[in-house]
Amino acid sequence: MSQVKQPTPHALSSLMTEFENSCRRADLKVTHQRLEIYRELTEAHDHPSAEMLYRRIITRLPTISLDTVYRTLATFEKHGLITRVQTVESQARFEAEMVKHHHAVCSKCGVITDFTWETFDAAQVPDTLAVWGKVFKRHAVLEGICTSCSPKV
Amino acid sequence: MSQVKQPTPHALSSLMTEFENSCRRADLKVTHQRLEIYRELTEAHDHPSAEMLYRRIITRLPTISLDTVYRTLATFEKHGLITRVQTVESQARFEAEMVKHHHAVCSKCGVITDFTWETFDAAQVPDTLAVWGKVFKRHAVLEGICTSCSPKV
DNA sequence: TATATTAATAAGAATCATTACTATTCGTGA
DNA sequence: TCACGAATAGTAATGATTCTTATTAATATA
Structure with a gap:
């Protein structure tokens, strides 16, 4: 499906x-x-x-x-011909933070930053997923370059 | 931040x-x-x-x-005292599919299903992230129980 | 088409993250 | 305080991935 x-x-x-x-x-x-x-x-x-x-x-x-x-x-x-399915990295990482949050990963330094995103938490998942099953959890991973890794202006 | x-x-x-x-x-x-x-x-x-x-x-x-x-x-x-940062699993997984899509993972059978989610792709990220840096990619991982793993009614 | 160049491969060793094994220690309830 | 079982330390083992090196093969060129 x-x-x-x-x-x-x-x-x-x-x-x-x-x-x-x-x-x-x-x-x-x-x-x-x-x-x-x-x-x-x-x-x-x-x-x-x-x-x-x-x-x-x-x-x-x-x-x-x-x-x-x-x-x-x-x-x-x-070379961008295939994709590695989203994983943060091979080594498992842990956190004691229990408040619902998401992760922004800097692709340069690898630092993982937490952030909250209420709109995403509340957003309706696509209708097509109803056929798939029941969704219990959702998690967003953003990738980009953090400010400290950006070329200084 | x-x-x-x-x-x-x-x-x-x-x-x-x-x-x-x-x-x-x-x-x-x-x-x-x-x-x-x-x-x-x-x-x-x-x-x-x-x-x-x-x-x-x-x-x-x-x-x-x-x-x-x-x-x-x-x-x-x-026991739910800490969280393992979202990774699909230790073994890397690959795909040739290059169309932008997201993943729904069944926590019972582990099968990863692709789905598209235009609303999410277009959604504005939280303002607070502007301080963090520039976001290039976004990816949603949903977790739940797929239909074939759900207890039959 | 044959040849030289250089990238790509096979095989197996090495490494890294994680888990298993086992004897010993220690937290907890009586 | 004691007895019990759970938790730990130390170390070996495993699984995934990467490295090393000699060999093979793709491609540009004569």
Whole structure:
């Protein structure tokens, strides 16, 4: 029931050509591994982990290494070809603050700042989500550059 | 500039008493380690990791082990005394979908579902954030129970 | 088309965050 | 004060990710 539609089988080949062009533009060599990883990720609708992708791809490329999957995903992400699903970072962070609040993360220094946002807390979630299930919690993560990291005027 | 105010030094002791009561209510023994970990986290305003807390606490409790910090934080979280800063999970997840969208996570099965939310994308962020810096990206994470995990009626 | 250049890969070791194991210590109720 | 079980320290183990290095392969060019 995802609101974001998936490519039709027919659209996939043109997506792959587009991908190859993106690679060339970015000076990335078009390798089997990269094609397979990108294709697998495009066809997957379950936000797979590197490990999950690896297990799926190895059936077609038996010699591919897990490291290649990790490295390739990082490369794709750097070039804006794919997205890493929003996580603050691998290390878990904690807080004793129990008042409902949200987080602004500075992409330069990584500092996480709390802020409250009543409008968001009260906003109605999209109707389409009613089919999905019952929403209990909501959390907003903003990303940007904090004042102390901004180039001084 | 955080919008969520911190406890005044004066309020801290009552906070600690409150904490001890919470522990007793939850059948958690009130140990030095737990008190120190909770106090350190209450005084910290930087969303520390377990490792960071450990390094701070070891100066006062030289024999505390890192494992205790991890275990205690998990215990506190389970009893709702602290919060783990929103991350989907420790394993990074990826997606090729480049259309702007958000995520609904089912807390039972863990499945991540994409959805679009134009109202949120267009909503004005709180004025107070202007002081913080420039916001480039925003992302909403909803948590709930998806239909297939809901008890059948 | 063959070749040189250089990026990309495979394999496995290393690292980092986190969790598990086990003997010992300590908080708490009787 | 004592006995009990929960909590802890110390260390080993695990899981995810990254690094190292020798090898392979994509691409530009002759």
